[in-house]
Amino acid sequence: MPHDAALAELTLLLGDRLSRSKPDLAQHGQNETWFPETPPDAVAWPETTEEVARLVAICARHGCPVVAWGAGTSLEGHALAFAGGVVVDFARMNRVLEVRPGDMQAVVQPGITREGLNAELRATGLMFPVDPGANATLGGMAATRASGTTAVRYGTMRDNVLALEVVLADGRVIRTGSGARKSSAGYDLTGLFVGSEGTLGLVTELTLRLHGQPEAVSAAVCAFPDFAAAVEAVIATIQSAIPMARIEFVDETVARIFNAQSGTAFPELPHLMVEFHGSEASAAEDARRFGEIAEGFGGLGFDWATTTEERNRLWRMRHGAYRACIAARPGSMGMVTDICVPISRLAEAVAETRADIADLGLQGPILGHVGDGNFHAILLLERGNAGELARAKEVTRRLAERALRLGGTITGEHGVGVGKKGLMALEHGEAWDVMARIKRALDPDGILNPGKVVEVSQ
Known part of the structure; x- marks a missing residue:
């Protein structure tokens, strides 16, 4: 095989944490959507930044592709090894390294999932709010600049990643950003790597912005006569400065699927699913004001989730919509x-x-x-x-x-x-070529997640 020399060196480095078994390759060649199974040549499970750096340096010497792997939940073939090579699975780099309650920050390894982080934060009164639906890893979420249901209030990964540790294509380790709330010191390299999909470097550590857990949460679902009315209700809510934590839309087909598979009784119409965070009084008041606005645009069939269990069921149903539709x-x-x-x-x-x-x-x-x-x-x-x-x-x-x-x-x-x-x-027009030039500058041999995001002629 073309990458045997690299794999031989990686075996010396990682031992049985480098696998070429068919089940492991098949598992890391699958994806959540329509792309065909694309197994890599090997799968590596590093445990430290130093091991990732040595792994990448070995692959760089031999021209062996390197593809980062989190939970495998991406939808555009991001983590598939179309050019072969080594998939780097960060499952063993999954620790919370530090929580700084006073700064509302956490330092984590890339393999921890958002649910895993929030479980560890439960006793602190803090939370990490970015929720793409799937229980994705935080390294993968940073790599794809993930967002999701709560972005309307808390922003995307771009807004919640303060600093990174990154292994570059030649094995060098750099740090971007800091724990400070702002900086004017040079180029925003953190912003460059967030959303780069593993094509510029492998993230081995993240410093994240945390938020306070809300005292109270109010959630509801309501139907509208058509989607235009639902959108007008949302615009009016935003213009009224009502701080929504989530506001989701499903069409009448999804409502029908929910009824069939989850036992709900939604009218077969477009629906909004909303959630408000705050104190007991403010969450209730925000929900009341939204209800008035929605009724003005024809909203009907309000179903308020008054318990934690009801809210969790509502959002499990929304997050499970993809599989329910399939x-x-x-x-x-x-x-x-x-x-x-x-x-x-x-x-x-x-x-x-x-x-x-x-x-x-x-x-x-x-x-x-x-x-x-x-x-x-x-x-x-x-x-x-x-x-x-x-x-x-x-x-x-x-x-x-x-x-x-x-x-x-x-x-x-x-x-x-x-x-x-x-x-x-x-x-992007000409700006896409600028992205390709950045890729060539940081990864001149094109070993990091080749074939993704940009078009680079070697």
């Missing part, structure tokens, strides 16, 4: 695509997307983070049906073009990977 068409696979547009153009974007999906004869429930203009189409495709896959790719392209026409972006949270790399020139 199950609704037995034997199907999903192509999940997302865009983000200014909220004032969201209803228009959804209406045109629904028309495209119908025009091309596909099934595609729509849901998303309506509070920040981000929505997802879950295209349900028959496995092995090349015609449906081709039509789904056409929907994706039309969706990207629509996002740019409406002043938005081709992806609000899923990232680029391989799936959307062909659309990057549409959004």
